[in-house]
Amino acid sequence: MSRIRIEGLSKTFGHARRGSTAAVDSVSLDIDHGEFLVLLGPSGCGKSTLLRMIAGLLPPSEGRILLDDRDITHVAPKDRDLAMVFQSYALYPHLTVARNLGFPLRTRGWSRTRIDGKVREVAALLGLEELLKRRPKELSGGQRQRVALGRALVRDPGAFLMDEPLSNLDAKLRTATRTELAALHQQLGSTFLYVTHDQVEAMTMASRIAVLNNGRLEQAGTPSEVYDTPESVFVAGFMGSPPMNLIDARLESRGDRLRVTARDLEVPLEHPAGDLPPRDVVLGVRPEHLALVSEHTRGPLFRGVVDAIENLGNEEVALCSVGDTKLAARGPRPLGLQPGEPVAFTTLPEHTHLFDPTTGRRLVWRPHPDAVRHVALDAQAV
Ligand SMILES: Nc1ncnc2c1ncn2[C@@H]1O[C@H](COP(=O)(O)OP(=O)(O)O)[C@@H](O)[C@H]1O
Ligand SMILES: [Mg+2]
Known part of the structure; x- marks a missing residue:
């Protein structure tokens, strides 16, 4: 369980002289131990850019990222103790589920027995035991998504970063997986930082929602606070169906x-x-x-x-x-x-x-x- 602190984080693509605007603009945010924080906003508002900076996949133009008070702004992704789950599952097609799950541990030089034990533990947690010998093409979208999540879980990271992990699932499966993710969060007690453009996902899973608009943080609060007391016209007009x-x-x-x-x-x-x-x-x-x-x-x-x-x-x-x-x-x-x-x-x-x-x-x-x-x-x- 980790705490993530973001201080004045900005990202500008291209050359500032040519009038490029910041994809992420001076965002400051504290994500506490064990929180399920959902970064919510319309497409193009800078959610993925912010998450990629936290993961270490993109260098910030300005600002700092702290993990449990350690400045990790310039630390390599593999040394950040964070695990990222992408929208595209990014599984290795030629490897079985078991080997996909164990992959991050093999690269860490774990012994085979130790890897087997951990893979079994995570497979049990996610209900993947029956599927360990299959390859990704033999799995449904929901099962692939679970394997991708499992591959993050085996590393026991301090926090999970997830970028629209449910957006490739059909509506019914998305609802079911939402419930599973919320339950998994409860069970693990880990810090989740979850990106979505879907306000229903945010309202149902988040312990706190951070609403982004045009690269800027509009409001951060519990789902009830954001819905009942929107701090801006943007938040009021974004939350609710139909909105305010x-x-x-x-x-x-x-x-x-x-x-x-x-x-x-x-x-x-x-x-x-x-x-x-x-x-x-x-x-x-x-x-x-x-x-x-x-x-x-x-x-x-x-x-x-x-x-x-x-x-x-x-x-x-x-x-x-x-x-x-x-x-x-x-x-x-x-x-x-x-x-x-x-x-x-x-x-x-x-x-x-x-x-x-x-x-x-x-x-x-x-x-x-x-x-x-x-x-x-x-x-x-x-
Ligand atoms: N590598 C890049 N180069 C230039 N512009 C980018 C790049 N990545 C993202 N952007 C721009 O930054 C803005 C935010 O993008 P993104 O973080 O992907 O938004 P979101 O995930 O909220 O949909 C968009 O205007 C997008 O076009
Ligand atoms: Mg995105």
């Missing part, structure tokens, strides 16, 4: 209360206006936090029209237009809505998120001490 609704709005006082208003939208914040000057904000509401109400309901509401209904099986998503704004609402099926119908939604103040439109950063909310349902707004950008 994001609406250009204005924060202002009406009477003695604060309100968030936009065209055809109005959310009373039930918070004394105080002396906050009006300002532009981005209002965020998750699709599951838009509650359907009768369009005849009095008071401020989101009023619009249904464009389409998506059937998710257990739930439905209503895609709606409110003026120029597109909103998605999610709820148990059937929602009882038809395309073309007028629709009205309400939401609770505690389910609204506010972001700074310029910086994209979250505006801080704190529970109001007077009442549970009331929220206080601190209009300082974080």
Whole structure:
């Protein structure tokens, strides 16, 4: 079990003079003993580049990497005590499963008996005992993936680095393997650093998620923190399916209360206006936090029209237009809505998120001490 500390790590490809941008830009991150940290972000955001620098396969342009307080920034990959599992399994096609598993130990000069013992131990752990004599082409995708994982396991590394290891598996197998990996992590208690673009993988397996965008770290937190309290518009719009609704709005006082208003939208914040000057904000509401109400309901509401209904099986998503704004609402099926119908939604103040439109950063909310349902707004950008 190891701790990995990344300090101001950057990687720029090509020549800075020709206007190349950093694939990884000043990322600092602590990955604790036994954590399952998932690096999450869209394709091209720098996840693999970051992981390859940690593995020692790519020299950083700037910054340091520490493994248990030892500076390993310039240490050769084989001396880092880390094991990498790639998306492509990279198994030796001409070797049996047993020999593939034992390969890293042979290169370390272990005796045959010792290798056999270790291979058996790992094969038992991963349910590969029956397959030891087969060659990779005689295995299913899931089994190959397990052999690749086993080849990392035999080395007893301080930490495992995994780059989208499930992306070559079909949907059903991916779900099953997710559960297996989480269980394996529990059993081993090792440090896992896992890269994916799949938010469901991140939400279900991670003890902590680090969200990357354009080479920069947007937020690091537990799955609940990242989902419930996104620190930026990017994270809010990346997590969730469909993601959080994001609406250009204005924060202002009406009477003695604060309100968030936009065209055809109005959310009373039930918070004394105080002396906050009006300002532009981005209002965020998750699709599951838009509650359907009768369009005849009095008071401020989101009023619009249904464009389409998506059937998710257990739930439905209503895609709606409110003026120029597109909103998605999610709820148990059937929602009882038809395309073309007028629709009205309400939401609770505690389910609204506010972001700074310029910086994209979250505006801080704190529970109001007077009442549970009331929220206080601190209009300082974080
Ligand atoms: N060897 C390379 N040379 C030049 N550009 C690269 C190289 N590797 C990656 N990049 C660029 O760096 C960015 C991040 O890539 P990558 O780390 O592979 O992203 P991800 O794994 O998140 O999809 C991309 O814009 C990619 O084109
Ligand atoms: Mg990648």
